[in-house]
Amino acid sequence: MSLIVQKYGGTSVGNPERIKNVARRVIETQDQGHGVVVVVSAMSGVTDSLIKLAREVSPTPEEREMDVLLATGEQTTIALTAMAINAMGKKAISLTGAQAGIVTDGVHTRAKISDLTPKQLKQYLAEGYICIVAGFQGQTKDQRITTLGRGGSDLTAIAIAAAVKADLCQIFTDVDGVYTCDPRVVPTAKKLDEISFDEMLEMASSGSKVMQSRSVEFAKKFGVVFEVRSSFNHNPGTIVKEETKSMETVVVRGVSIEKNQAKVTVRAVPDHPGVAARVFTAVAAANIIIDMIVQNVSHDGTTDISFTLNRDELPKIEAALGLVVKEIAAKALEIQDGIGKLSIIGVGMRSHSGVAAKMFEALSQAGINIVMISTSEIKTAVIIEESKLAQGANVVHEAFGLSK
Numbered sequence: 001m002s003l004i005v006q007k008y009g010g011t012s013v014g015n016p017e018r019i020k021n022v023a024r025r026v027i028e029t030q031d032q033g034h035g036v037v038v039v040v041s042a043m044s045g046v047t048d049s050l051i052k053l054a055r056e057v058s059p060t061p062e063e064r065e066m067d068v069l070l071a072t073g074e075q076t077t078i079a080l081t082a083m084a085i086n087a088m089g090k091k092a093i094s095l096t097g098a099q100a101g102i103v104t105d106g107v108h109t110r111a112k113i114s115d116l117t118p119k120q121l122k123q124y125l126a127e128g129y130i131c132i133v134a135g136f137q138g139q140t141k142d143q144r145i146t147t148l149g150r151g152g153s154d155l156t157a158i159a160i161a162a163a164v165k166a167d168l169c170q171i172f173t174d175v176d177g178v179y180t181c182d183p184r185v186v187p188t189a190k191k192l193d194e195i196s197f198d199e200m201l202e203m204a205s206s207g208s209k210v211m212q213s214r215s216v217e218f219a220k221k222f223g224v225v226f227e228v229r230s231s232f233n234h235n236p237g238t239i240v241k242e243e244t245k246s247m248e249t250v251v252v253r254g255v256s257i258e259k260n261q262a263k264v265t266v267r268a269v270p271d272h273p274g275v276a277a278r279v280f281t282a283v284a285a286a287n288i289i290i291d292m293i294v295q296n297v298s299h300d301g302t303t304d305i306s307f308t309l310n311r312d313e314l315p316k317i318e319a320a321l322g323l324v325v326k327e328i329a330a331k332a333l334e335i336q337d338g339i340g341k342l343s344i345i346g347v348g349m350r351s352h353s354g355v356a357a358k359m360f361e362a363l364s365q366a367g368i369n370i371v372m373i374s375t376s377e378i379k380t381a382v383i384i385e386e387s388k389l390a391q392g393a394n395v396v397h398e399a400f401g402l403s404k
């Protein structure tokens, strides 16, 4: 008997009718002769409203308590899904992350899975149960409830698929698969039949939140091929897998945008060894996650160092760098808000030239100014005004012939 792991996201379990739809689909899969493990998210909007609730009782809720709170979202869904399946005359049982054997480190709200021994899960499967596992959560060795970061149910599904050596891992969501760009941003975006782990990872980590980026990293590491598809129809989805030779013939696979970025510039820092190290050691010590870094050419023995980060990280910057700026005798600390990142991604970039030029040309024709540029082997990203992101995504998407 083959074993299938299916994950249903928040919208797919968003109301009782949709939970019953999931129950029917799961039963259909079992009726075809497969063992089924189902990972579910919290019903859509629930995680956000729990976060809001927490803020209403405390300005700085402890991360440990946040995890206890947020884990309840997925717990509601596992119970309801199991009930729905049982009511349809089949055998289902719900399991929390801990019961499914997901052990994590102790980094609350963004824990990493350190071990996964699905003993109970295997036992229930052997007894013919459909197992419904709570996504997004785990437990530390000393039994503290943890969560795996936003979108973390994707990671639960991929990790369980790896641990039970599933024959198939399906991520059911509210779109037909992975598109050349978020179809809500670029209406002419096309569904991809397949995409490589590396491209999916770059897209996910540059703003295409259709998959949690850490889940893709995990899938690549453990070779878990998976399919992203819709829970609302039976259309085939997108297969995410190891790169094949033919994938390189496509120059740009997709376009991603990321809102809520900010740029920090340390103005006129003395241009000598150790200065950049001082700045970024202080940033790292404050646990601030940064993205692009640019150091400009030196004039009169000083230079500007700029970097980008998520706007939410800004409140920590002043505290982290205020003193350092004085110590290194830099001129000022400047912050620019209201910017975003536009990226193009494709393994074909390795073997094609003129890719960046084409992107910049398309943006220039649309009158969009580029604030910063960064490139990697399979990605070119620019920082532009946040209000121009959607327009930029559309013109770049069109320029590379990705539209329908």
Ligand code: ADP
Pocket (backbone or CB within 6 Å): 008, 009, 010, 011, 012, 041, 151, 172, 173, 174, 175, 177, 178, 179, 180, 181, 182, 183, 184, 207, 208, 209, 210, 211, 254
């Ligand atoms: P789920 O709740 O099922 O996990 P998400 O909201 O996390 O669903 O992810 C699905 C959403 O991701 C889609 O509705 C779509 O708007 C968005 N999205 C962003 N980029 C892409 C992309 N490249 N392809 C498909 N969907 C995308």
Ligand code: ASP
Pocket (backbone or CB within 6 Å): 009, 010, 041, 042, 047, 048, 073, 135, 136, 149, 150, 151, 152, 153, 154
């Ligand atoms: N419920 C969590 C979130 O909204 C996890 C998930 O949906 O994957 O981020």
Ligand code: MG
Pocket (backbone or CB within 6 Å): 009, 151, 154, 209, 210, 211, 212
């Ligand atoms: Mg998601």
